[in-house]
Amino acid sequence: MDFQNKKAIYLQIADYVCEQILLKKWQVGNKIPSIRELAISLEVNPNTVMRTYAFLEDKKIIQTQRGIGYFVAEDAYPQALSLKKTEFLQQDLPQIFRSMDLLGISFEALNELYHTRKTYEKE
Amino acid sequence: MDFQNKKAIYLQIADYVCEQILLKKWQVGNKIPSIRELAISLEVNPNTVMRTYAFLEDKKIIQTQRGIGYFVAEDAYPQALSLKKTEFLQQDLPQIFRSMDLLGISFEALNELYHTRKTYEKE
Amino acid sequence: MDFQNKKAIYLQIADYVCEQILLKKWQVGNKIPSIRELAISLEVNPNTVMRTYAFLEDKKIIQTQRGIGYFVAEDAYPQALSLKKTEFLQQDLPQIFRSMDLLGISFEALNELYHTRKTYEKE
Amino acid sequence: MDFQNKKAIYLQIADYVCEQILLKKWQVGNKIPSIRELAISLEVNPNTVMRTYAFLEDKKIIQTQRGIGYFVAEDAYPQALSLKKTEFLQQDLPQIFRSMDLLGISFEALNELYHTRKTYEKE
DNA sequence: GTGGTCTAGACCACC
DNA sequence: GTGGTCTAGACCACA
Secondary structure (H helix, E strand, O other): OOOOOOOOHHHHHHHHHHHHHHOOOOOOOOEOOOHHHHHHHHOOOHHHHHHHHHHHHHOOOEEEEOOOEEEEOOOHHHHHHHHHHHHHHHHHHHHHHHHHHHHOOOHHHHHHHHHOHHHHOOO | OOOOOOOOHHHHHHHHHHHHHHOOOOOOOOEOOOHHHHHHHHOOOHHHHHHHHHHHHHOOOEEEEOOOEEEEOOOHHHHHHHHHHHHHHHHHHHHHHHHHHHHOOOHHHHHHHHHOHHHHHOO | OOOOOOOOHHHHHHHHHHHHHHOOOOOOOOEOOOHHHHHHHHOOOHHHHHHHHHHHHHOOOEEEEOOOEEEEOOOHHHHHHHHHHHHHHHHHHHHHHHHHHHHOOOHHHHHHHHHOHHHHHOO | OOOOOOOOHHHHHHHHHHHHHHOOOOOOOOEOOOHHHHHHHHOOOHHHHHHHHHHHHHOOOEEEEOOOEEEEOOOHHHHHHHHHHHHHHHHHHHHHHHHHHHHOOOHHHHHHHHHOHHHHOOO
16 A cells, blocks of 8 residues: 555545445454554554544444454444545535536546546556 | 635635636736735635746746736646646546445446536535 | 443443442342453453452452452442542532533423433433 | 543543633634644643644534634534533433432432532532 | 644553 | 553645
8 A cells, every 4th residue: 555645644544444344345343453553564653543543433434442453333334435425426526527627528538538447547 | 716625725726727718718918817916806815826826837827927917828728728637637537436436336327427417516 | 231432341340340239239248250250241351350350359349358259348338339429529520510500501400301311321 | 721630631622612612702703722822821732732623623613724723613602512412411411310329319419519519629 | 824744652541 | 462642843735
C-alpha cells in the first residue's frame, strides 16, 4: 500500500479497511489487525492508524473491545457501503459530470473510457 | 458562488475562471476582474484571489500587465482545456471507476444518474 | 450480565459483587464463586476477575483463604455500603445536579423520571 | 479550569465548550478561541484541543473555516443540548437510580440533598 | 495568523 | 499483549 499525496493518510487507510469489508475479505465479528500491527506493516505511526480506527468506530464500521482489539462491527457492510456511496454520489459524481460538460466529453466517450480504463489505473 | 469544504478555495476560484474561459464567456485578451474586485464579490480575502491568479498565470491561462490588470492569455482556451482534461482523465476518472466496482454500480446505472443528475448537484 | 463500554469490566464485576452483598444474597462467611468459575460464567478473562477480587479484598469486602477460595468478609456489608455511598455522594451526585442545572431539568422532572425510570434502564 | 483525573482531558474541554454554548455565553456564529489560544490558556497541548474541536465539529456543535478559525455552528444549542441530555438520561441517571435503590436512599432524601447540595460541590 | 496531519515517544488502564 | 490519552515538535496548506 502506497500513499498518494492528496488525501490524508489516515483516510486512505480508512478507505483500505472499507474496501476489505466491501470485498468481504473482512467479515462481521472478525478481529482486524491491531493498531500497532497495522502501523508497522504500513510503515506508519501508530497514532495515524489509531486515528483511522477512531474514525471508523465513530462510523459504526468497526468496534473496540477493551484490551483485546478492534473487530468488524455488526452492520459494517451496510455502513461502509452507505458511507462510500454517499461520498460517491454527492461528492465525486457531480464533479465528474460538471467536468464532462465543460470539457465536451460525451457520455458515449465515457463509455469507451470505462471499457478500456485499465490504461489509466496506476495503483 | 458557494465554497464546498473539500477543495481549497483558491482552486475553486481557479475552476470558476477556467469555466468562464471554456464557456467562452471570457475571451482571449479580455480584461478579467481585478483581484480586489473579485475578492469583494466573492467575499474572500484578496490574498486568496491573488493565489488563484498566480496559479493561473503559471499555467499560462491568464497574464498580468503591470498596473493595468489581468487578461485572458493568448492560449488560454487550449491551456485550460488541457489542464482540466488531464486532471479529469488521470485523477478523477480512475477513482470513479474504482468506486463503481467497489459499490457495485454498473455503467448502466451511471448512465441513468447522468441523465437525471440535477438531483445531486444541489449539495 | 452485559458490559457497558464506559466503566472498566473488573469494576463492573465488583459492582455486581457489592450488589449481591447489599441485597443480602451473599452473606457474611459465604463462599463466593471461584475466580475461574465466575470468569467462565461471565465469559471474561480470569485475570479480570482476579483483579476484581484483589480490589474487593483491599476494600475488606471479601477475603481469601489459601487453597479454599474467597469468602464474604466480616464487615462486608458496612464496607460495601460505605464504599458505594461515598462514591455516590461525592462523585455521582454533584455531577448530576450540575447537569440538571445546565440542561434545565427541574427536580420535579427528575421526580417523574424516577418513577417511570424503567424506560431508561434498558440500554 | 482544572482537570479531574477520571475523564479524558479533551472531553472535559468539550464539556466546557458545550457549557459556554448552553449558558449562551458563546452564541451562534461567534468565533471561538483558536486551537493554540485555548491550548495556551488551559496549559494543554494544542493537539488535545484539536481533538476536542474535531469531536465537537463532528457533533455539529462547532464548525471550521479554513485558515480562519472555529465558529459556533448554526444548530449548536440544540445539538449540545441533545448531546448532553442523552448522556444524562441514558448514562448518568440510570446509574444514579440504581445506586439509590441499592443504598436505600429514598427520593425524599435526594430532595434534601438537592437543596443543600452546595456542600458537595468541589469545583 | 489559522487549521490539519504526521511522527516520535511516553504513560496509563485494562485483558 | 491490547487500546487510549497526552506531550512535544515538525511541517504543510491556506487566508
